[in-house]
Amino acid sequence: MNGSIVVMGVAGCGKSSLGAAIAQAEGLPLVEGDHFHSPASREKMSRGTPLTDEDREGWLATLGEQLRAQPQGIVLTCSALKRRYRDTLRAAAPGLRFAFLEITRDDALARVAGRSSHFFSASLVDSQFATLESPVGEPGVLRLDARLPLEQLQQQASGWLHGQEASA
Template sequence: MSTQRVIVVMGVAGTGKTTVGRLLAAALGVPYAEGDAFHPAANVAKMSAGTPLDDSDRGPWLDAIGEWIRNSGELRGGVIAASALKRAYRDRLRAAAPGVVFVHLTGERGLIEKRMADRRGHFMPTTLLDSQFATLEPLQEDEPGVVVDVSGSFEDVTERALAALRGLRIHEN
């Protein structure tokens, strides 16, 4: 895998996107960006109030992430954590920057819910987990990326992600 690629660590809330994303970026020696930082204040307020985002809320957020990938990430590679729950969202990111590769973090709902409940200082309440799972369209075979189970330590998850990425064959267009 080229270090010029940008990796989007995706999945529902509580899968460890931020932690695994930071660990992946460190292991690869590339910049890391937190997708939540690209949300407009109105999105954060909506989620903090327990209201799920809709596609119109996510549009500007996805465009901002796509711009980071295009302007910052593709020049030197990078890792960004972003839920990217729907195929259309991932397609939008790939339209902005075709070299994107996805790491879909997935796991048992009980584990994810526990991790969400245990974290502190995050605006996403556990009450939105149902809407996250309802919105999720898993990574498809024709999308460039890998699926990684989140059980075990974050270091274990990161090692599995790195191994899966090394085995990934990307077909350039």
């Protein structure tokens, strides 16, 4: 595969799990977007305070640097909730593709509430859905049902990356 892919969606949709599965299947490095949040942003989220566009600006610039630094391709996990966030990433890596893990609010809330070792507060799930601008219809976007088994999601994403039709 030549190029990069962002595994995106709201908290609890399975970005990290699918990102790792795609990275392994495609032989690409995995870059966890959460690892690049500032300490101040992590603190805000752990308190249940949503990030602002300004909070995300430096984070997105750093993720863009990660994309530019690895032109052979990477798998990046990033919520990429707004079109302008995705466009920032696209500017860093022309031809960038996105795998959008679509999930319901209730499913996302249940998953986030069940995580014990993550800084993200379950109280932020509603703000994620309020911020989300669906990427469906944008170029280079694959919509995936986050409720499907991980292996099936990875196969759909890998098939799509290699030009095969995905049945999402």
